Amino acid sequence: MSLDSYFTALASAQSGAQFTSEVQSAAAGINADLLKVAVEIVLNGDDSASVEGEQATALKAGFEFATKVVKMLEKEPGQQEMLTLYKYFKQARGEKPAEPSFYQIESKYKYNAWKEISHISAAKAQASYIKEVAALIEKIGTRSA
16 A cells, blocks of 8 residues: 555645645644654554654654545545544544444444554554545545645
């Protein structure tokens, strides 16, 4: 899985050539080289993989940028793709969704999706979110503004 589409979007946002000012602002100051290394280390590591220092900072900023870019997709992702984004988003932020009651079907799907990956590190979830966003950019494309 290539992350090229994500890093192309990052470069476009940093240069001001594409996206809204909010997305451009989220991209500002991200060291793409450090981010690439951090994502590679974490994705190639085990479920507890993490990075420290400047790499951790770059990974967190890259994740926050990805949360903004996902709103710029040409169209809304499918339900399964949204569920995948949801579970990684929650884990990356250290948020545990409330356990739903029997009748809350949609909440149950979200909770169960999160529970599948609840054992992974926040860094792994951030890198996985970035990877999913890259796949969606390739599949769906993005709006420029």
